[in-house]
Amino acid sequence: MADNNSVVGGKSLMRVINYQVILVQVLVAVFLCINFMLITTFFMKDFFYKTMRYILFAVTLLSDCWILMLSNILLICGYFQFTMQMWLCVVVYILSSLYLFVTPVTLTAMSLERYVAICMPLRHGELCTTRNTMHCILIIHCISSLPCVVLLSIFFASASITFHTQYRVCSVEMFMLYRWQSHMYSAINQFYFLIMCILIVFSYVEIIKVAKTASGENKKSTWKGLRTVILHGFQLLLCLIQLWCPFIEAAFLRIDFMSYVNVRYFNYIIFYLGPKCLSPLIYGLRDGKFFLALKYYVLCGLYKNKALDLSLNYDCVTEINEP
Template sequence: MAQSTNLSNIPAPLLSRPWNEKIVLVQVLVGIFLYVNCLMICTFFKKEAFRTDTRYILFAQTLITDSALMVVTDVAFCGNYFQIPVHCIPCVIMCTILTWLTFGTPLTLVAMCLERYVAICMPLRHASISTTRTRLLGLVLIWCLAGIPSLIGLIMFAASVPLKAFSSYFICSVEMMVIHNWQGHFRGALYQFYFFVMLVIIGFTYVKIMAAARGASSNKKSASKGLRTVVLHAFQLLLCLIQLWSPYVEMAIMNINFMLFINVRYSNFIVFMLAPRCLSPLIYGLRDEKFFVVLRYYAVFGLNKKDFYLCKFYPYHLKHEKTWPLNGK
């Protein structure tokens, strides 16, 4: 624990390391990511039609969760880079929130796949299943399931350290909460259990939607589009879940070569933390016709006249494309 967290009683000077291209690149990517996400979150809240649709509600939840996760992770990343000691209690709270938010996104992706399964494979029951009460229960269930690993980790840490440790300072990281080897093994087993269950659910929805896409149905186009969405969600989920395994690889590399550990950790942050969170805007914000129309309007601050009418008559123009005012102009 002391090796990985640099326990001390006296805070070190802030910003003790110079800025370099790596930390600057992360800040640029995080800034772009947060800007796009905030634009999409504003788009979601601007239209009532989005706020009453289950898939858009789940999409908005991924945007909000990913944005919060990115802010907290970036703070932790900068603290690690500049070797800023943090008091134990705020550090533990931040690590607990990080774990909670980390599980929020993959669980929401699973819920989005289930929603597509119901919409495509059980269209007649979709309206009765996707109600306000069901949506609320689903969101509560997602956050409760996401909170189980973080709560268990918090309890194990509190039970394993002496009271004097809570008055100390740490170079804050999630690994500092793993005191004994058995805690790491237990956490790994719990993560793998989550991975297995989510993989089974996504595989189930993929098979069912694929069967609907191949069947003699009048809704083949919707089924094919839903199938592609599930595949993209599965790839995004895979990146998120690989992130859960990254600490074990990083700790093994740290015992071999510390500089290699620094480079691998930086690469994992870019590939498995930033990349999956950038896929959500790509999957729904750009591929979804309804959402993209409104997003494009607000992205240019309402300066496009055609987009003004598209948003004004939304969603009417999507059903009456040939008769709306600016068609063909």
């Protein structure tokens, strides 16, 4: 890595990095606070943790929190050249790689849940039980762990024993000792991208078919579910672009270090932090039940005279079965 005291455009590289790091820390802190507030709201009413779509929403929030903290730690270590032993880097990589995939896979599952709710309403209660939701979460984590398992299996078979005791700056590139490994990792990512896109498009097309034949309140609810799937699709696209970011950054690193710095921060803000602000929008603000509960728990301490009205309104809303 270039010397931190080198001058770029009349300013030291250390100052440029520090400004960017401060911006990222502020954004990470804001998103973590929002996510923790939403997670707290989720656990305050048993209705939420007995409903499949809210449970999957909580999984995405927890996954986002993990990936925000871990990726932020790796980002700071990378730019300030903090090193760690490879065994510790392996642990960090396992967690970050797992939850990098958990969010998009869960978003795909949430889109399928909307498909079942709208296109198969009579079977929704049977298929989307709490027990099946727990099984779904287990399957999501198993599917999400496969890329990490494949890459680390090849790494452990290829790397020497002394390599694990070395101190290095932790990054995913450290586990790719040969060029074919990066090609294979890219192929796995693109395969996941293809499968999840097919499932999202399938849900979208099927919901559109129902929307065209629905009428009245059913039509309104169906189009609401369709908009949710569209937002999931956009969020999923941003999440999946994350999987290509390491290869883009590696290409810029071979060309120019400052370009690599700028591209890496751009990728982190747009493709890592960007999707994290959509989860609160989709289920924190657009969902009537969750928004009312969130508003109640956030404001009841400040506006005690409104607490009773909010509570009554919330109880009425929870009896309406929205898709």
